Every structure is written in structure tokens, then in C-alpha cells.
Amino acid sequence: MNPPVVVTVAGTDSGGAAGIAADLTTFAALGVHGACVVTAVTAQDTTGVHAIHPVPYDVVAAQLDAVLDDLDPVVVKTGMLATPEVVRLVARRCADRVLVVDPVLVATSGATLASAEVVAAYREHLLPVATVATPNESEFEALGRPDGPGVIVTRGGPIATTNDHGTGCTHSSALAAQLAHGADLPTAAARAAAYVARQLTLGRDWTLGRGRGPVAHVHATPTQGETA
Structure with a gap:
């Protein structure tokens, strides 16, 4: 059987x-x-x-068209969208799909990653068509504290570690993967949280870099069996 396809619309992290x-x-x-x-x-x-x-709008649009038209992903997951035009593009092109919105507005370090215009575009265009949104607490405040069953505020978990850079992206991606496998939202959310907790535990004693290290993205054994 073919695996389900999920597309991430997001920025790179060097x-x-x-x-x-x-x-x-x-x-x-x-x-x-x-x-x-x-x-x-x-x-x-x-x-x-x-x-x-930011990648030029026409290049972003061409990438999105290529993936949607050829691979027909069952879930679209967003991260950093960079410009209000791209936020509106995703809202327009992906409103009819399962849409996981991780509104990357404020980094764990406190750095601002989005302008006021981008925040407004999220509020007015993207959140209304999202299946679920996963802001961190700072992003939740910036978005005006949206309510509803489709908003999951990501917070620091019970794992004591400073190796948590990428936790929000990992959580929203795990949530998107679980939805792609057919889980309902509460089940997908619970499985995603458990997955992130395991990865944080796996990497909590690492010493990579001079700041907040990465959440573990290594896997000693296959984990597909956990999704069923």
C-alpha cells in the first residue's frame, strides 16, 4: 500500500x-x-x-501547485509562512484539505518571526479554514487567544531538558502524520504528544550546540507500528 502524503509549507532551519x-x-x-x-x-x-x-511568492506558489496537483496530499501542515501573501495563498489553495496550522510567529528564544501583517492574515484568512492550529503560548496571545476544539496550545512538557529546539514543529508534524493515518483529532493529539515526549526524553542529555539543543530526530527502530 502507498503511504499517505503530507506536505509541509514552511521555512528551513540551518x-x-x-x-x-x-x-x-x-x-x-x-x-x-x-x-x-x-x-x-x-x-x-x-x-x-x-x-x-523569504522565498519569492511566485516560487512558493509554483511549489505548492506542483505538490497539490501531482501528489494530492491528504494533509497540509504549515510552519513559517513569512509573508501575508503566502498566508493568503495557503488559505485559498488548501481550505478543502485537512490543514494543520502551526503559526510560527514567535521563536522559543523570544525572537519575533512574523510581522503584524502576517499575524493579521493568519487571523483573517488561515485560522478560519484550519482543521487544527498549534500555537505556543506567545503565539496564542499574538493571535488574540482564539478558542475552539481546533486550537491546541503547545506548552513545555514534563520532560526536564534544554534540548527542546524544534518541539513545536515536531509536535505539529506528528499531529499531521496521525491525521493522515486516519486518526480523529483527540487521538491524533494524544499520540503526537506522546511521540514528542519520547523524543525529548531520547535527546535530553545531548550536548549539541551552545544554546537550546534540538529535540531528538533520530530513531533507532521503526516507529510506524505506533500509528495504527
């Missing part, structure tokens, strides 16, 4: 902890085929975000 790197490794670990649409290239490491280069 440190490999968050963004598309986190999304694709999580998809693979949980038994889905990951496609990607790159919206921004960042200079990023464990100490913070040092530069952001």
Missing part, C-alpha cells in the same frame, strides 16, 4: 532542529511520505535566528 528538517524527519518516522514547499530560508542555530530570507 541547524536542523526545526522547520522543514523537523517536519520531514517526523513524517518519515511516523510512516507518511513528506513533501515540502519552502517559504523562507533562515540562518538559525541553537542560539537563535540570525537571518530570514
